[in-house]
Amino acid sequence: MKKSIRNILLGGIFIGGLFSACTPFEKLNTDPTRLNEANPGSFLDPILYNVSSFSWKRFNNYTYELMGNIISYRNTNDIGWWYVSDSEGDGSWSTYYQWLANAKAMEKEAEKLGEVNYQAVSKVLQSYMFDVLVSAFGDVPMEEACRGDEQLYYPVFDKQLAIYKNILQELETANILFDVSGSLKYNTSGDMLYKTVDGEGILKWKKFCNSLRLRVLLKMLNVAEYDARSEIQKMINTPEMYPVFESNSDAALVEISGVYPQEAPLNRANDFTSYRACSEFLVNTLKSWNDPRLPLFVSKQKDDYIGWPAGFAIQPAGKASTPNKALAVAPMKLPLMSYAELELIKAELAQKGIVTLDERIAYENGVRASIEQWGGEIPEGYFNNPVAGYDGTLERIMLQKYFALYFCDYQQWFEYNRTGLPAIPKGDGIPKDQEIPRRFKYPSVLQRTNMKNYQAAKESMGGDDLTIKLIWQQ
Template sequence: MNILFKKNTVILVLFLSLFFSCKDLTDLNVNPNGVQPETVNPNLIMPTVLSETAKAFVNLGFQDIAGVVQHTQKDAWFNGHNDYDWGGDQSWTSYYDLLRNNDLLYQRSVALNMDYQQGVALVMKSMIFGLITDLWGDAPYTSALKGEQGGVDFIAPKYDDQGAIYSGILSDLDKAATLLSKPKSAYSSIVEAADLYYAGDPTKWRKLANSLKLRYFMRISAKQPDIAKAGIEKIVADPTQYPIIDDASADATMAYVGNNSGDAWPSNTVFDISGSNYRRIKMSATLVKPMQATNDPRLAIWAKKVEIPLKVDATLPAGTDKIVSGVRYLSPDKVGTTQIDTDPNYVGLPPSVSQLPSGYNFNPTPGQTSVNPHVSYLNEIYMQAKGTLLKARLVSAAEVQFILAEAAQKGWAAGDAKTRYEAGVKASLTAWGLTSSYATFIAQKGVAYDGTLAQLIGQKWVASWTSATEAWFDYRRTGLPALTAGPAAKRKALPLRFYYMRDELNLNKTNSGAAVEKLETTVNSQSDGKNSAWSKPWLVQGTGKPW
């Protein structure tokens, strides 16, 4: 038996040796249960690119950037959100991971002559690279995504100037709009379920491409006004050739599915059983007060009324602190000089109010797990995992109309500023199911068009709810709304950019160092050095904005 076993073993080894010597090792290294990049269908990649990009925008616009532009504040684990204490190590790795997936989508679409998928990939490339340069400034662009090609320039990629990145983005959006200019019937490879934004509608994608061009033309308008003016006027002059997102039905949005924590609205209490993500977020007083002043119907959609209003009554005996019929009554001596908000309906948390924001407005249970009945929570829709209003909103008709209204105010041929402004207000109300409230709201004092940029940007700021990143970039460019940092904030001004992360500074030292040197220090950035959230990137250097 031993002899037979040895003979069989020798024969098996010889057979395997001959087999492996004749077979390409790359063929043997194929996962039979996976999809190879060289053969993957672009429609299999598209949902990941679209969903992860949409979530990335919400994670900014509903989270810490909503704190920067004072849409919301947090009353626990608040330092980054309220105080801009970002720690100096903000990573762009996840964005470049998205770009790598998107590049595979594009390359496979080119190989298979899929024009629709190519167009979508170029739009997404523009959107993600736009976000990176908007947040950081100079960044790897032309040398990015090429690490597998080898060479030091790809492993440690060079940084492109911020202006050059915007130029490349605008060029890619031109290409995308051309690729997406055919009727849907002319494309043979569309899978509607793979397109989480527009269900395979190339016309809407073409509108998105042109609308993003408007966004970036306005972005560079202070630095390159002639380019911005010519670009916007060209789009407006020929709506047939350059269709745009002109009503809320064409907004670039993604609904949350709500099947698990990964595809549910981030503040939901369905998968976060503790409810802490929801409970910690409060409306900011900076947003609540102007919305109250104009009887803005969106406030009731976004926020809950305060659970227990406060009332200071001078007729009460000293030392009074009691709840009667759902109202907490305080005698003046109990309040003293402490800041207090006695509005009976909505109470916002002031920006960076203190080192203990959970104690605001005489909350009886301050602390990291506090429940504050005297400050407005978000509406209960934000406790859900999904819902008709729980959408990532990447580009909206409201934003587009406000951009054109601003262009018209500059004297550019972009239509009538008042008409564009009113269309922006209406588009925002429509997106939140409030079209019937438009006529009354637009007539309100402070909303009725007065021709000022402050009013226009103010309404655009409100309309950017859950998409606050755009409001931050508008503030940086215009200084509007006139937001001020709260008393406990890390600096006495709002930040302007993200820090380059430490790994990049260490591993790509030469290129990142050159980018840092091009930043402009300010009075608020001096203690950080040039790589500061308060240093000015190219986009705002020399503009005198925002401060």
């Protein structure tokens, strides 16, 4: 990729994403004609790297602590005590809209050239980002987002149901568009995700498309206005039409080398462990399972793994285990969606009687995949342990899914708000009336730059508070 094009793609839209859900290039004093030199392949790796890197950081800076995995004890009125600032979601809004603008530009270039695989890949990446945005905020701009070239500078906020329907339709269209006899011809060395040089890589993209669709449909099971059950059954019953992940090699894990420009999400690995302790919930659960992820996720304190209670009122004496610094050091794989998650989705669907599958097998496949994803090997007799083996309950599935979603953006948070599981402890330092937030507040800058549509969204949502439930939440 030419350096000038890369600079435009990586830097030219950032302000636009923050202020109005994708301000046009012309408004940012960039030269829009320079993008005419790009082909759809020029957009792909920057999108993959920046989206996966940002999503990893959001787990590390938000989900990791909010969901009781770790305690950041520099102060005790922060995310780990369920205090979330009004601006906590600002970076997600600006970043995902920034890269949505690039993904849309990629799709337009692909359409001009008749490159169906690039069109489909763009739709998958857009769907991933829109799913995170709508699941984190509620109503957000979709139909009018990133259309500044059409003088749509103040996009209307679409309602959640319409957004999810649109995402599901876009993924359906992408599934049809993928041509496994073709390739991604402009990425001659292969893309960052699947190293696509032939139809095998395209098939993996297609599996990511349909696995992501099941993730979205799982939320929609809680929405009476949409028949998610029938869509799920159609997908599961016709795997030849809707292929999904079948192994860790299919999973959407973006591999980065750690060598410029593929640098690790954290500039300083020491920041990963500074003023941080692993939680009792994390440590004791993995200990009880005799789980090989324990040493992969947690560093020993002296000769043992020691956790602290999350959300404590008084800091415990002594020292606790810290997160394993190796998790933040490249080379590493940044998850957009794992095979383990897909198998545990199938286990939940079977447990609820929505599909006819062996839920135990799906559960064990998911657990094994998660352990192996992180470089572990499942010990003999692991599932014979009564606290680790499948016991027929949704609680057991969701507890394993909690660990399968490590470093995958906000998915632990989303799943907790969908099911109330797993039952993470509420620390005695957390006020009794304090609850885990249901959503992010809209960036305050929208009140100045897109006030009319912000106010309409606020009225539609019933306010702009952290406690407002989204349509799929319990």
